[in-house]
Amino acid sequence: MALSENIKLMRESRGLSQSELAEKIGLQKQNVSAYERGVKVPTVEKLVAIADTLQCSTDKLLGRTAP
Secondary structure, three states, rough: OOHHHHHHHHHHHOOHHHHHHHHOOOOHHHHHHHHOOOOOOOHHHHHHHHHHOOOOOOOOOOOOOOO
C-alpha cells in the first residue's frame, strides 16, 4: 500500500478527520488532503509527526510492515 493510502487508513482508524490531524501536527487541512491523495509527500519531520499522532511507526506508514 502507498504512503498516501496508509496515512488515510491510519487516520480513519483513529477516528480523526483531516482537520483534526492537521491541527495536531501544525498544518492546514489542505496539506493532509494532498498527502492522502498522493499529490504531496510529507517531509521527514512531518512524517514523524504524523506517525506519532497516529500512534504508529513511520515504517508502517511507508508500507514497510504489515498493516
